[in-house]
Amino acid sequence: MYPFGKGIRRHVPFALLMIPTLPYVIFAFGPSLVTVVFSFTNATCIPGIPWEFVGWENYRTFFTASNAGDNLRAVGRSLYFAFTVVLIQNAVALFVAIILNRRLKGDVFYRAVLFLPVVLGVTVNGLIWQLMFNPMGGPVQRILNLFGKSSNFFGSYDIAFELIIFVQIWMYMGYSMTIFLAGLQAIPSDLYEAAYIDGARGWSAFRHITLPLIAPATTVNMLMAIIGALQTFDIIYVLTGGKFETSTLAWNVYAAAFGSGSADFGFASAVGMIQFVFVFIFAVAAMVFFRRREVEI
Amino acid sequence: MKEAKSVVIGRYAVVLLLMVLYLFPLFYLFNVSMKTQFEYLANPVALAEQIRLSNFAEAWKLGRFGQYLWNSVLYTTVSTLLSLLLSIVAAFPISRGYVRFSSFFYTFFLISLFLPNALIPQFALMNELGLYNTQIGYILLRTGGTGIVFMLMVGYVKSISRELDEAAAMDGCGYVRYLFTILIPLTKPVLATGVILLAIGTWNDIILPVIYLSDPNLAPVTKGLFAFRGLYLNNWPLLASGIIIVAAPLIVLYAFLQKYIVNGALAGAFKA
Numbered sequence: 001m002y003p004f005g006k007g008i009r010r011h012v013p014f015a016l017l018m019i020p021t022l023p024y025v026i027f028a029f030g031p032s033l034v035t036v037v038f039s040f041t042n043a044t045c046i047p048g049i050p051w052e053f054v055g056w057e058n059y060r061t062f063f064t065a066s067n068a069g070d071n072l073r074a075v076g077r078s079l080y081f082a083f084t085v086v087l088i089q090n091a092v093a094l095f096v097a098i099i100l101n102r103r104l105k106g107d108v109f110y111r112a113v114l115f116l117p118v119v120l121g122v123t124v125n126g127l128i129w130q131l132m133f134n135p136m137g138g139p140v141q142r143i144l145n146l147f148g149k150s151s152n153f154f155g156s157y158d159i160a161f162e163l164i165i166f167v168q169i170w171m172y173m174g175y176s177m178t179i180f181l182a183g184l185q186a187i188p189s190d191l192y193e194a195a196y197i198d199g200a201r202g203w204s205a206f207r208h209i210t211l212p213l214i215a216p217a218t219t220v221n222m223l224m225a226i227i228g229a230l231q232t233f234d235i236i237y238v239l240t241g242g243k244f245e246t247s248t249l250a251w252n253v254y255a256a257a258f259g260s261g262s263a264d265f266g267f268a269s270a271v272g273m274i275q276f277v278f279v280f281i282f283a284v285a286a287m288v289f290f291r292r293r294e295v296e297i
Numbered sequence: 298m299k300e301a302k303s304v305v306i307g308r309y310a311v312v313l314l315l316m317v318l319y320l321f322p323l324f325y326l327f328n329v330s331m332k333t334q335f336e337y338l339a340n341p342v343a344l345a346e347q348i349r350l351s352n353f354a355e356a357w358k359l360g361r362f363g364q365y366l367w368n369s370v371l372y373t374t375v376s377t378l379l380s381l382l383l384s385i386v387a388a389f390p391i392s393r394g395y396v397r398f399s400s401f402f403y404t405f406f407l408i409s410l411f412l413p414n415a416l417i418p419q420f421a422l423m424n425e426l427g428l429y430n431t432q433i434g435y436i437l438l439r440t441g442g443t444g445i446v447f448m449l450m451v452g453y454v455k456s457i458s459r460e461l462d463e464a465a466a467m468d469g470c471g472y473v474r475y476l477f478t479i480l481i482p483l484t485k486p487v488l489a490t491g492v493i494l495l496a497i498g499t500w501n502d503i504i505l506p507v508i509y510l511s512d513p514n515l516a517p518v519t520k521g522l523f524a525f526r527g528l529y530l531n532n533w534p535l536l537a538s539g540i541i542i543v544a545a546p547l548i549v550l551y552a553f554l555q556k557y558i559v560n561g562a563l564a565g566a567f568k569a
Contacts, residue, residue, distance in 0.1 A: 002395050003466035004475065012472045013390035017402070020383040020442030028409050028441065031418035038418055045420065096315065099308050110312055112555040113319050119551045121501025123519040124544045127526060128322045131329060131533060131540075137341040139325060170318070227410060234504050238523065250414075257417050258508055265417050276413040283411055 035276075038269035045263040058270035071252070071271075078248040078278065081165060082229040089169045090221050093176035098210070100177070101184045111181070114174035122171070126238030129167045130154060160244040168235050172228075176221045183217030184210070219290040226286050230279045249275040330537035337534050352538040356525075359535070362542050364514065365521030369500055371432070372517055376439035377495040381488060383442025388450035389476055393459065403451065406443035420508065435509050439499045446491040453487040454480075489557050500547070518543045 002010060039058055043051040062071050096114065100107055117125050133140050133153035144150055154160050187210065195205050233250040240246045242255055249271060257268035329337060330352055331345035356362070387406065391399045409415075419438070420429075428434030457480070465475050481488070503519040510516055516524065525539045 003463045004470075004472040005466070009472070013395040014397070016386050016473070016476075017390055017396055020387040020406075020447075021402075023383075023437070024406065024409070024441060024443045027419060027422070027438065028415055028443070029405075029412070031415035031422060032409060032412040034418035035413040035415060043421075045424070096311070099311055102308065104308060104312065108556070110316065112551075113316060115555070116319065116548070116551065119497060119547055120544055121497070121503075121519065121547075123501065123503050123522050124540055124547075127522070127536070127540050128326055131326060131537065132322050134341065134533070139321075139342050142342055231414065237504065237507070253414055253416065254504070257420070265421065269417050272414040272417065276411075280411060 035269045035272050038265055039273045041266045041269075043265040043269075045257070045265055051266070054266065058267045059274075061267060062270060062274065070247075073245070074247045074249055074252050075274075075278075077161060077246070078230060078250065078275070081161075081168075081248055082226060082278075082282065084165050085168050085229045086222060086225040088165075089173055089225060090176055090218070092169070093173050093221070094180050094214075094218075096173070097177045097180035097184055098206075101181060111174075111178070114177060116174070117171040118175050122234045122238055125167065125171050126235060129163075129170075130239065133163060154239050155244060157245050160240055161246045164235055164239050164246055167239065168229075168232070171235075172225075176225065179217050179221050180214060183214035187213045215290065219287070222286050222290055223283060226282050227279060230275065230282065249278070326537050326540060329533055330541050332534045334532055334534055341533070352534050353542065356535050356538040356542060359529075360521065360525045360539050360542070361513075362518070362521065362539070365516055365518040365543075366546070368432075368515060368521075369517040369519075372436055372439060373496050373499045376436050376499050377492055379436075379440045380442060380444075380446065380495050381491050383440065384444075384447045384450050384491065385442075385476070385481060385484065387442045388447050389454055389480060392451040392454035393462070406447055409443065410445075416508075423509065430510060430512050430515065432515055435505065435515070438505055438509065439502070446487070446494060449487050449490060450484065453484055457483055493554065493557065 002013075004010075004012070040053050040055060041051050042054050042057070062068065065071075100110060104110070120128075132138055135141055135150070135152050135155065140153070141150060151159065153163055191209055191213075192205060195201070195209055200208060231250050233248060233254055236242055236246055236248065236251045237254075242251045242259075247255065253268050253272045253275060256264050256271060325342075328345050329341070331347070331349045332352075333349070336343075336346060387402075390396045391402050391406075393399075396402065423429050423434055423438070426434075428437065461479070462475065465479055470479070500517075501519060502517070503523065506517050506520040507523075510520065513521075513524065522539060522543050526536055529536050529539070
């Protein structure tokens with residue numbers, strides 16, 4: 001029942017709802033759908049140049065052109081990035097959340113420090129790690145030198161991508177941890193006491209109480225991390241600019257459309273659609289998988 | 298439940314390791330920023346000889362950080378406030394079912410999290426509208442009432458009693474007045490979360506400014522700092538000072554706001 005009057009006044013909520021709806025349709029939802037259309041054209045960003053439909057040409061180019069190997073490696077790296085980031089970030093975050101869920105001296109401070117990179121943002125964090133991984137006598141290089149080794153870090157074809165993954169996890173671990181902590185703090189402590197009396201402690205208490213009861217937090221974390229990891233490329237922009245074998249699908253969308261000397265909107269949209277297929281499959285799979293594990297207290 | 302002493306020591310050991318991993322980079326950054334270029338090149342990792350602040354003055358002069366900071370403040374404040382307003386205008390009637398098809402609208406608004414990347418048609422549209430390289434255009438792109446804050450708000454409004462709507466209406470309070478004077482103050486926890494999530498998102502955004510704000514006068518701190526890096530990559534003490542100029546306001550602000558972020562708002566909102 002709507003309590004705020006009848007007649008014309010009944011339509012006020014709907015009229016107000018249109019204020020957020022219109023910009024959403026025009027600037028987000030609409031363009032998102034138009035990406036599908038664009039992906040079948042040869043549009044460029046240069047105004048005045050006519051464009052036409054080219055069928056599946058852009059998709060064919062992606063999979064069969066002379067540089068198709070690069071494209072497929074980018075697909076592989078996208079998946080590698082998503083899996084490693086999602087799994088390691090959440091596993092570490094859960095572990096740290098469990099440790100910090102107990103009273104420790106200075107626990108508020110520790111939590112604040114772990115969340116700090118989220119506040120500082122990708123540009124500041126990226127530059128800080130470039131300083132840390134500076135090949136010219138930076139601290140990490142110094143440590144490697146002790147073992148008679150050295151590396152170009154973000155300028156190395158071998159490990160640049162792994163280092164990007166490391167920085168990404170370092171940056172957002174605190175975010176996942178905060179959500180896990182919220183889930184942990186919602187678990188009534190008498191459950192653990194009862195389990196303790198029944199002889200369940202350590203691993204079995206974790207397995208049979210903690211894990212099922214933080215499942216909603218896990219769902220949120222996993223879903224956000226999967227979508228985020230498959231779509232993010234700002235960290236790549238800051239750290240390597242896609243060089244040294246660090247490009248992913250998300251990066252390639254950006255590079256094909258806005259990279260230097262490139263303005264192939266049709267092809268970029270096709271890459272965007274391929275990226276979307278992966279996001280969709282993994283998001284749905286994660287939702288089904290983790291929702292089933294949730295239980296009510 | 299008492300814990301074994303070894304477990305407690307283990308906990309502190311892990312915490313110590315984490316603190317080194319998270320605080321050492323900041324400490325090192327600060328140390329580098331106080332060195333002369335000569336001192337840095339001679340030995341990057343040695344402690345700075347003295348507290349020296351001249352690099353900060355130099356970086357401030359060369360980097361136009363005042364301009365960048367002002368731009369960031371403008372973009373962040375305006376887009377955050379507008380987004381919050383739009384979120385609540387959308388979330389209240391949908392949460393209550395005061396509009397038809399409210400569950401359709403709910404799904405419709407959230408589906409954009411999954412949909413194909415809108416970046417390219419969006420750029421073509423902004424170009425057509427003459428909004429490329431304008432402050433208004435960028436703010437418009439960062440403003441919206443349909444994302445994660447909308448979702449949190451819908452959940453939170455459900456926890457506010459419907460009888461309150463009815464009582465207010467009985468006293469002759471209209472929809473708009475109710476929404477703005479009674480409901481909004483009640484949603485403070487979500488508003489706090491929303492401010493934090495939205496402000497962090499816009500303040501740290503680098504991709505959209507790179508695409509849409511090619512005019513250096515319009516650059517926010519992220520883009521400005523990145524351009525500064527391009528110019529002074531061979532002068533790390535200066536660059537480190539620039540990074541600190543950008544990071545320091547955030548760290549100070551965070552010191553005041555962190556209890557809302559870490560203990561309450563962000564955490565609490567996800568429970569709803």
